Amino acid sequence: MQPTPFKLERYFAQHEFTARHLLCSSDPESMSVGELLEFEPDALDGLRDTWLGYTEYPGAPALRRELASLYDSVSADQIIVHTGAQEAIYSFMRSMLAPGDHVIVQMPGYQSHYSVAEASGVRVSAWMARETHGWALDIDALETLVTPATRALVICAPHNPTGYLPSREAFEQIVDFARRHQLWLFSDEVYRGLEHDPADRLPAACDVYERAVSLGALSKTHGLAGLRLGWVATHSAEVLERMSTFKDYLTISNSAPSEYLATLAVRHSGALLARNLEIVRANLRLLDDFFLRHAQRVEWQRPRAGTIGFVRLKQGAATRFCSELLERTGVLLLPSTLIDHGDAHVRLGFGRRNLPEALAILDAYLDATVTSTAS
Ligand SMILES: Cc1ncc(COP(=O)(O)O)c(C=O)c1O
Known part of the structure; x- marks a missing residue:
């Protein structure tokens, strides 16, 4: 069965390239190929020499070696490169779960974490984040959700859409739970590395649990979504075997130029992350002030x-707020109906350089609509 439409992606398909001011993007500020090539003096020659035949199925060895350096215990042959994190999510859900299985998924969440499984006849239970606790997860609730058919627990940390990052203790409890029940722990870590205080970074799940699958991508932390490059890292030979076999029916191998540029990008992860964090921190300072000023109308838990x-x-x-805002100002926010979480929240993105401009428009819009309501 075909998964239900990916609501958030359909919304972006409609508005991402026409709205004047994007204020809900999850990928941080990107860059041109030229800017990326400037990281190394002979990088352009390397790109010119890139061979345009098929690449190795699990990903170019040089790229996988670089990716392995992002983990403590995973080697290059325990990584499979995919076309974006999205392909890897699809492949995991289709190759590791079967009709009649049950999975527990952190919610609200990223739709492919549950819709792909549901479409395959897998029963999904929502593990609901608690807004009143800063979107923290209730670890005890996991024991009430698990059944004999449960095969996997799906988490996302740092989290889309709430920005929640578990404490190390909570993370360890999640891993313990998965281990106790011998579940696959599918850990979406595409925002890992963008902790606002680097001391808060959690271990990668694949480094601490043998049945964990860590999902990574260059789209978020590195800000290079156009490379369409993601990967899974795991110690499980079973996952590696099944996902490799499944990928033969998807993209087979990856794009050679993308893999070349990705290798370069991962070699310069430190610089790319520092650049993106600088933008995020400056934007957060503006947001602190903004949310203070508008505390009567909006509330957020600072990620x-x-x-x-x-x-x-x-x-x-x-929904109404977002459509009127877009119509009157050209600022795009994302209503929570598209994340299957009621109609009272909006997702806001703060990784782009345009935030000061877009926020100023939203600021003025909120002031103007207060005045018009009062008058
Ligand atoms: C939590 C999460 N996982 C996966 C993806 C997909 O990433 P990619 O663009 O690398 O396929 C996204 C994109 O928004 C995301 O937010």
Whole structure:
């Protein structure tokens, strides 16, 4: 069965390239190929020499070696490169789960974490984040959700859309739970590395649990979504075997120029992350002030990581708010209906350089609509 339409992606398909001011993107500021090539003096020659035949199925060895350096215990042959994190999510859900299985998924969440499984006849239970606790997860609730058919636990940290990052203790408890029940732990870590205080960085799940699959991508932390490059890292030979076999029916191998540029990017992860974090931190300072000023109308829990946060509107429906805002100002926010989480929240992105401009427009819009309501 075909998965239900990916609501958030359909919304972006409609508005991403026409809205004047994007204020809900999850990928941080990107760069041109030229800017990336400037990281190394002979990088352009290397790109010119890149051979345009098929690349190795699990990903170019040089790229996998660089990716392995992002982990403590995973080697290059325990990584499979995919076309974006999205392909890897699809492949995991289709190759590791079967009809009748059950999975537990952190919610609200990223739709492919549950819709792909549901479409395959897998039963999904929502592990609901608690907004009143800063979007923290209730670890005890996991024991009430697990059944004999449960095969996997799906988490996302740092989290889309709330920006929540578990404490190390909570993360260890999640891993313990997965181990106790021998579950696959599918850990979406595409925002890992963008902790606002680097001391908060959690271990990669694949480094601490043998049945964990860590999902990475260059789209978020590195800001290079156009490379369409993601990967999984795991110690499980079973996952590597099944996902490799499944990938033969998807993209077979990856794009050679992308792999070349990705290798370069990962070699310069430190510089790319520092650049993106600088943008995020400057934007957060503006947001602190903004949310203070508008505390009567909106509320947010300041994220500790990533590029997005989930804002609650204290009155009115988010869908209507977003459509009127877009129509009147050209600013794009994302209503929570598209994340299957009621109609009272909007997703806000703060990884882009345009934030000061877009926020100023939103600021003025909120002031103007207060005045017009009062008058
Ligand atoms: C949590 C999460 N996982 C996966 C993806 C997909 O990433 P990619 O663009 O690398 O396919 C996204 C994109 O928004 C995401 O937010």
